[in-house]
Amino acid sequence: MAHRVIIDDAFLEIAQDLFRTYGFDGVSLKMLSDKTGL
DSSP states (O other): OOOOOOOHHHHHHHHHHHHHHHOGGGOOHHHHHHHHTO
16 A cells, blocks of 8 residues: 655645644644545
8 A cells, every 4th residue: 555645835734724723722633634635
């Protein structure tokens, strides 16, 4: 099974959007995983 790869800039953009929307305490690893596909 191949591993999924995402560039740092794309990951940071997705993470920043989630943190702006839900706040630091409102973002879970599952949310990051679901949005980035990792």
